[in-house]
Amino acid sequence: MKLCVDLGATNVKSSLISDGKIIRSALTPTITDRGIEGVTESLRKSIDKLMNGDVSAVCISSAGTIDSAEGKVIYATDNLPGYTGFEIVRWVKERYGVPCAALNDGHAALLGEIFLDPALRESRTAMLTLGSGVGGAYAVRGKIKADESNDYARFGHLPVEKDGILCNCGRRGCAEQYLSGRAINRMAAKEGIGTDKLFEEYASGNPTAQKIVARLREYLCVLLREVEKTSPFDVCILGGGVTDGMKETFDAFIAGIPCDIRRAKAGNAAGMLGAYYFGKDL
Ligand SMILES: [Zn+2]
Known part of the structure; x- marks a missing residue:
């Protein structure tokens, strides 16, 4: 034990x-x-x-x-x-x-997913945790790979927009400034959508919410291409509070993205x- x-x-x-x-x-x-x-x-x-x-x-x-x-x-x-x-x-x-x-x-969160899904132990798996920040992790055949070659899998600080928003890491346009819960709420607030309400509004067909979600999907696509450069993956797992908040809209959100994207299963544990x-x- x-x-x-x-x-x-x-x-x-x-x-x-x-x-x-x-x-x-x-x-x-x-x-x-x-x-x-x-x-x-x-x-x-x-x-x-x-x-x-x-x-x-x-x-x-x-x-x-x-x-x-x-x-x-x-x-x-x-x-x-x-x-x-x-x-x-x-x-x-x-x-x-x-x-x-x-x-x-x-x-550990990525290894938790790999523990629950033994098939992932044969693949190259990236993980993006969309929470208050954007966390990253990468594993090859069940072992974490985080070193200088992939900037320790700090995927939240890969660029998704040229000359974009200044990040607390000192660089501009980092994914964390566009895909974290905080960033998404900021984007939604500008369009009059309440805190943590974006995906609810999206589900109910609000066209403004649909526009914002389409933009988020584009940022995610750019980020996935950046991840691929240093950490080529077969599967990408999305976790974190933002992903949880997507509820039943998750499949619609990832529809059309040309990668094998899966939702994290291990939750709190x-x-x-x-x-x-x-x-x-x-
Ligand atoms: Zn950054």
Whole structure:
């Protein structure tokens, strides 16, 4: 049995997973106002709630840039203050005396999908997570491939518009400025459509919404072509809150895009299932 953790800036999810099945889960708010002390306290609580003598390893999906080989947080934004540099794997091993593995949550989400669909273990799979930002991940035959050759699969910062909107990464026209939930809401608001209402309006046939959705589809097509240049894929999985919000309009949204696009299936448990799959040999 493995204890799997998904550490984010809002909360820490944890689950006991045995033979690929989630047995028990817990939710712990992330303390973000006391630096690394707060983050480790949240992590400790999330593990302590479920730890028992049958746990053979702890597998962690985490926000931030994670060096899995070193078991260390290379970079985290101010959403998780003090987290940069944290040796998360060593911390868990020393405290609990069990093996531990950690990886980035975007990569874990893709591995979660691969875990649920064994056919993907034979293919090259890209993932785009359209949430408050745009996350990316890429795997070849079931293994994450994120290195200098594909800019660590940071697909949200590939360009979709020349001289476009300035991104917080310093470049212009990044996908994140057009396809994230925030960007979509901004676009919709300009046309008088309420927050998170675009796909509802699209479903009910609102012509303004249809126009915006057609533009989003074009941006997605450009992004997919950019992804293909460094990370050629057979299947692209779309996940994240924006994708969830498409509800029954998903098929209409992707209609006509000349790629095998699928919707993410793992939902809330994606990170933990991916961490479980990542740590399968521990
Ligand atoms: Zn950017």
